[in-house]
Amino acid sequence: GAGVSQTPxxxxxxxxxxxxxxxxxxxxxxxxxxxxxxxxxGPEFLIYFQGTGAADDSGLPNDRFFAVRPEGxxxxxxxxxxxxxxxxxxxxxxxxxxxxxxFFGPGTRLTVL
Amino acid sequence: xxxxxxxxxxxxxxxxxxxxxxxTYSNSASQSFFWYRQxxxxxxxxxxxxYSSGNExxxxxxxxxxASQYISLLIRDSKLSDSATYLCVVNGxxxxxxxxxxxxxxxxxxxxxx
Numbered sequence: 743g744a745g746v747s748q749t750p751x752x753x754x755x756x757x758x759x760x761x762x763x764x765x766x767x768x769x770x771x772x773x774x775x776x777x778x779x780x781x782x783x784g785p786e787f788l789i790y791f792q793g794t795g796a797a798d799d800s801g802l803p804n805d806r807f808f809a810v811r812p813e814g815x816x817x818x819x820x821x822x823x824x825x826x827x828x829x830x831x832x833x834x835x836x837x838x839x840x841x842x843x844x845f846f847g848p849g850t851r852l853t854v855l
Numbered sequence: 856x857x858x859x860x861x862x863x864x865x866x867x868x869x870x871x872x873x874x875x876x877x878x879t880y881s882n883s884a885s886q887s888f889f890w891y892r893q894x895x896x897x898x899x900x901x902x903x904x905x906y907s908s909g910n911e912x913x914x915x916x917x918x919x920x921x922a923s924q925y926i927s928l929l930i931r932d933s934k935l936s937d938s939a940t941y942l943c944v945v946n947g948x949x950x951x952x953x954x955x956x957x958x959x960x961x962x963x964x965x966x967x968x969x
Contacts, residue, residue, distance in 0.1 A: 773955070782863075783961055783962075784961045785959045786959070787958060790955070798955075800956065833898060841886070844901070
């Protein structure tokens, strides 16, 4: 079956702009996770959803970052007033239920100029 | 102290060697543990879960030591294709309260040499 997909694969934007990153999890997976990864580092937790609700958003760095999952499937990570420090690979993962192994999408490489 | 710590390496080993990685974690309430493999510019892929009794999958063996709060990964008979970054993942949430936040280590780079 289809794995986790993320769009776009690459996004280049200018400082101060708004961006949306999309994640389509594996069908039937109830838990969805967002991470960001900088070069030489492991993925850094941002937020995860169980169904439609954000179960833990403690990793969001500030209020410029927001994520939604309105129908319990596709999720969108939204970043307002982007800064150069937001440049990273944003990874999405899903798991059948909370606590199980996660399956990752290919990521969105965000570059803020 | 970081929640999950790994030696970043790199570990350069010859083909056929046995290599072991350790990972320490700080949250004694952690319940789930995994090793992921990440190739350059690719997404992490699950290598294996780590069970309390230890588990083996072919050339790979994972062990958990709750008392000392570390997990290990042993790779026997290393192949060139094992060259990658190995990420330790620990459930850093609180299953009692119902959150399952996973924390990744920085990864350990392995290069297997011909």
